[in-house]
Amino acid sequence: xxxxxxxxxxPARFDALAGILAGRFCTDMLLSSPGYAGxxxxxxxxxxxxxxxxEKATRPGRIKEFAFGxxxxxxxxxxxxYGLGLRSVESGKQTRFPHGHLKKYxxxxxxxxxxxxxxxxGEELLCSQAIQLVxxxxxxxxxxxxxxxxxxxxxxxxxxxGYEAGVAETLERIRDGWTYxxxxxxxxxxxxxxxxxxxxxxxxxxRFPAPFYGYVRSGPYRVLSTSPERxxxxxxxxxxxxxxxxxxxxxxxxxxSYRKLVDSPKEGAELSMIVDLIRNDISAHCEYGSVRVExxxxxxxxxxxxxxxxxxxxxxxxxxxxxxxxxxxxxxxSVTGCPKQSSMRIIEELEPHTRDIFCGSLLVIEDERTMDxxxxxxxxxxxxxxxxxxxxxxxxxxxxxxxxxxxxxxxxKAGKFLQxxxx
Amino acid sequence: xNILLIDNNDxxxxxxxxxxxxxxxxxxxxxxxxxxxENLSLEGHDFVVVSPGPGAAExxxxxxxxxxxxxxxxxxxxxxxxxNAHFGGTTGRLPGCVHGQAxxxxxxxxxxxxxxxxxxxxxxxxxxxRVTARNDQGVPMALEHESRPLLGYQFHPESFLTLxxxxxxxxxxxxxxxx
Numbered sequence: 001x002x003x004x005x006x007x008x009x010x011p012a013r014f015d016a017l018a019g020i021l022a023g024r025f026c027t028d029m030l031l032s033s034p035g036y037a038g039x040x041x042x043x044x045x046x047x048x049x050x051x052x053x054x055e056k057a058t059r060p061g062r063i064k065e066f067a068f069g070x071x072x073x074x075x076x077x078x079x080x081x082y083g084l085g086l087r088s089v090e091s092g093k094q095t096r097f098p099h100g101h102l103k104k105y106x107x108x109x110x111x112x113x114x115x116x117x118x119x120x121x122g123e124e125l126l127c128s129q130a131i132q133l134v135x136x137x138x139x140x141x142x143x144x145x146x147x148x149x150x151x152x153x154x155x156x157x158x159x160x161x162g163y164e165a166g167v168a169e170t171l172e173r174i175r176d177g178w179t180y181x182x183x184x185x186x187x188x189x190x191x192x193x194x195x196x197x198x199x200x201x202x203x204x205x206x207r208f209p210a211p212f213y214g215y216v217r218s219g220p221y222r223v224l225s226t227s228p229e230r231x232x233x234x235x236x237x238x239x240x241x242x243x244x245x246x247x248x249x250x251x252x253x254x255x256x257s258y259r260k261l262v263d264s265p266k267e268g269a270e271l272s273m274i275v276d277l278i279r280n281d282i283s284a285h286c287e288y289g290s291v292r293v294e295x296x297x298x299x300x301x302x303x304x305x306x307x308x309x310x311x312x313x314x315x316x317x318x319x320x321x322x323x324x325x326x327x328x329x330x331x332x333x334s335v336t337g338c339p340k341q342s343s344m345r346i347i348e349e350l351e352p353h354t355r356d357i358f359c360g361s362l363l364v365i366e367d368e369r370t371m372d373x374x375x376x377x378x379x380x381x382x383x384x385x386x387x388x389x390x391x392x393x394x395x396x397x398x399x400x401x402x403x404x405x406x407x408x409x410x411x412x413k414a415g416k417f418l419q420x421x422x423x
Numbered sequence: 424x425n426i427l428l429i430d431n432n433d434x435x436x437x438x439x440x441x442x443x444x445x446x447x448x449x450x451x452x453x454x455x456x457x458x459x460x461e462n463l464s465l466e467g468h469d470f471v472v473v474s475p476g477p478g479a480a481e482x483x484x485x486x487x488x489x490x491x492x493x494x495x496x497x498x499x500x501x502x503x504x505x506x507n508a509h510f511g512g513t514t515g516r517l518p519g520c521v522h523g524q525a526x527x528x529x530x531x532x533x534x535x536x537x538x539x540x541x542x543x544x545x546x547x548x549x550x551x552x553r554v555t556a557r558n559d560q561g562v563p564m565a566l567e568h569e570s571r572p573l574l575g576y577q578f579h580p581e582s583f584l585t586l587x588x589x590x591x592x593x594x595x596x597x598x599x600x601x602x
Binding site for chain 2: 277338
């Protein structure tokens with residue numbers, strides 16, 4: 001018998017509830033934080049009831065069949081690797097990480113932090129257990145233990161010299177016209193066999209709020225996403241993408257840092273290119289004349305960084321659904337570069353690692369015309385079997401890029417993980 | 424109006440499609456990939472648009488039949504460089520190349536704001552082509568054929584940074600005798 005209930009809950013108690021549910025049930029979580037331009041509703045899925053493991057050969061039709069069949073909403077992720085196939089980019093690199101993983105659940109909890117409202121849909125037994133937890137939540141004051149990464153240096157796929165050489169090579173490809181902007185990343189790997197990845201995730205969320213946190217289980221892997229960036233939201237057919245380009249550290253004078261970011265021709269060009277790319281990528285499935293750019297060069301602060309973004313909007317065509325939109329625009333332009341296919345080919349050549357979940361998307365699909373998704377940056381994967389935590393960071397290279405400055409930007413984005421969560 | 428838009432694996436092709444439909448009204452835009460150029464039927468179209476794309480003109484052989492078809496052709500960015508190469512012009516690296524930036528240029532007696540995305544530029548202009556717009560540094564921004572309906576824009580009218588994108592489609596239609 002399906003059960004539905006709703007309650008009022010403030011954000012701090014909701015976070016405590018999320019931690020408790022994750023400790024007691026098998027959960028996947030997509031958690032937003034209030035007050036951001038990309039703020040979203042939070043979703044917690046309890047006890048998976050069906051799943052679709054996406055492989056290279058999985059056709060879009062199969063994904064639709066799963067997502068739009070009975071028993072939603074669907075939560076999960078799509079890897080960058082799946083995007084290589086969608087964009088016909090060959091890769092000789094081997095990876096064990098899934099191309100994607102989507103799940104349905106025996107119960108789903110939705111939380112709206114702005115209205116402080118909680119809704120629960122699902123099986124009766126789970127429902128009554130959850131109601132009890134919500135009612136007793138005021139008694140749970142204990143926080144999960146602080147978890148830090150090992151102090152040991154991580155292995156990196158591209159060290160400083162390697163990264164700067166990659167930037168220099170990218171600049172040559174730009175001068176030859178093969179790319180205008182390319183996102184180059186490096187991968188950090190820590191050996192930490194006994195890591196409590198859930199506590200690390202919950203601790204990061206408490207100390208570094210961001211609009212697109214996600215904790216998703218997939219076989220031996222745990223995805224820990226702390227992303228600030230929305231990829232695509234579809235709300236009753238209204239499409240919104242919020243690409244981020246342009247990053248600045250918050251200096252002594254935040255207003256001055258803000259002004260320097262917004263006035264920088266280099267950072268402005270980076271964002272404009274990706275805005276044109278996102279306009280293109282949503283246009284295939286949006287009504288003619290509906291695609292528009294709003295709030296170009298807006299800025300918000302996250303992780304002690306200022307991030308510049310724009311709103312790109314459109315209206316989904318009546319005969320298309322959100323998976324048509326998602327798969328034609330995937331992976332997000334802000335993490336590939338532009339033109340997309342050519343830049344992705346060069347990335348394959350210059351990066352020695354696989355991106356796996358990095359630069360893919362965490363997503364929730366409610367129906368044919370309702371979806372939200374992040375760009376999986378500031379995201380780690382813990383492999384429980386091998387005791388390895390992978391984290392990636394990168395930056396957008398344009399003709400005005402200085403190799404060393406781009407390396408520093410990349411390290412700044414890695415800050416909250418590199419410094420053991422103490423950044 | 425039936426428009427054929429040939430896509431050189433670029434990421435702005437659908438922006439061009441939306442611009443064309445908005446500017447022309449009642450337009451039917453058919454997008455075909457460059458990969459199918461060899462077997463592509465040009466018949467039944469009022470004009471052809473050759474899209475921007477990565478790389479240089481020499482990386483895209485086979486456009487001769489498009490430029491010699493007698494159909495009006497508008498080339499954008501790489502599309503203009505392809506048109507130039509067809510008539511013997513050359514392309515080279517643009518010193519201080521520019522991407523994702525808006526700039527004012529002189530266009531048929533007016534100052535207009537256009538978006539530029541290019542690493543390469545027309546270093547030598549081909550036979551029977553004339554430069555009808557340059558930027559303030561003298562870089563060719565528009566080419567027209569002296570006697571045939573062939574037109575090229577180095578800038579990107581489909582970018583949101585180009586303030587009045589549709590005017591450049593209207594200009595092309597007038598030049599082609601289709602307006």
